[in-house]
Amino acid sequence: MSNLKLLFTANQKYLVDFDEEFTDLKRIGRFKTNVLHNQKEGVPFQLVNHTCMLLKPTLHDLESLIERGPQIIIPKDIAWISYRLGASASEHIVEVGGGSGALTLALAQSLAPTGKLSVFEQSKKHLRILNKNLNRSPWKDSVVLINEEFTPDTPTLICDALFFDTPQPWNFISWAKKSLIPGGLLMAYLPTTNQVLEFINHLDGWQEIELVENIQRDWQADKSALRPKNVSLGHTGFIVNARNIDLH
Numbered sequence: 001m002s003n004l005k006l007l008f009t010a011n012q013k014y015l016v017d018f019d020e021e022f023t024d025l026k027r028i029g030r031f032k033t034n035v036l037h038n039q040k041e042g043v044p045f046q047l048v049n050h051t052c053m054l055l056k057p058t059l060h061d062l063e064s065l066i067e068r069g070p071q072i073i074i075p076k077d078i079a080w081i082s083y084r085l086g087a088s089a090s091e092h093i094v095e096v097g098g099g100s101g102a103l104t105l106a107l108a109q110s111l112a113p114t115g116k117l118s119v120f121e122q123s124k125k126h127l128r129i130l131n132k133n134l135n136r137s138p139w140k141d142s143v144v145l146i147n148e149e150f151t152p153d154t155p156t157l158i159c160d161a162l163f164f165d166t167p168q169p170w171n172f173i174s175w176a177k178k179s180l181i182p183g184g185l186l187m188a189y190l191p192t193t194n195q196v197l198e199f200i201n202h203l204d205g206w207q208e209i210e211l212v213e214n215i216q217r218d219w220q221a222d223k224s225a226l227r228p229k230n231v232s233l234g235h236t237g238f239i240v241n242a243r244n245i246d247l248h
């Protein structure tokens with residue numbers, strides 16, 4: 001893992017790699033990283049006319065400073081997905097379509113240190129970004145990255161839960177049936193209702209089928225004008241899950 005710290009200023013935050021000789025930050029400029037080495041976490045100090053503080057990065061810091069390749073899943077959906085998948089340190093979860101790793105980071109945090117996340121990502125370009133984002137986190141060792149196209153013929157992987165962020169997850173439902181433990185959870189993230197309908201059409205015999213769209217409204221925390229923000233994100237995706245319970 002890189003030796004990362006969060007550098008916080010009044011208007012900006014940055015991730016700084018303490019193993020790099022030089023650091024180059026927008027609005028602050030370039031400086032030798034070792035000028036930060038003697039600073040204590042949580043204690044303000046001056047850096048090129050900016051009052052700064054070093055902190056330990058949280059999942060939210062890592063997520064908000066993530067390098068983006070393909071479209072990422074955002075926190076309102078990540079929270080539900082992670083909760084509903086039951087991600088905990090005794091589980092093995094398979095994630096198909098790692099992309100930029102926004103979900104991967106959150107699942108890895110919940111699974112560490114003894115759980116495991118197996119992530120399929122077919123694109124070399126996306127894998128490079130995913131790897132970089134994951135390497136910045138302390139949870140890298142809980143993740144196995146698989147740079148392969150996931151297909152219905154992919155060898156079975158016994159798992160507690162399974163998550164698809166791919167365009168046609170209904171092609172993988174037979175695979176899911178073979179790989180999930182009894183009671184295991186299958187989940188898909190789908191941008192359109194057309195995909196939701198196709199997916200649900202393939203879920204005959206599955207139990208506890210649920211369909212969720214999370215709506216979050218962000219407000220401005222401004223003492224003199226406490227109200228919803230002018231611009232808010234519209235639709236992101238639908239989340240469908242079903243449970244592998246065979247009562248016959």
Ligand SMILES: C[S@@+](CC[C@H](N)C(=O)[O-])C[C@H]1O[C@@H](n2cnc3c(N)ncnc32)[C@H](O)[C@@H]1O
Nearest residue numbers: 072073097099100101102103121122123149150
């Ligand atoms: C929308 S992105 C996933 C974003 C990710 N969930 C995140 O939060 O950062 C979908 C990813 O799935 C990958 N993908 C699509 N079909 C795949 C398949 N059959 N096997 C492996 N990866 C696949 C794409 O290359 C792409 O990176």
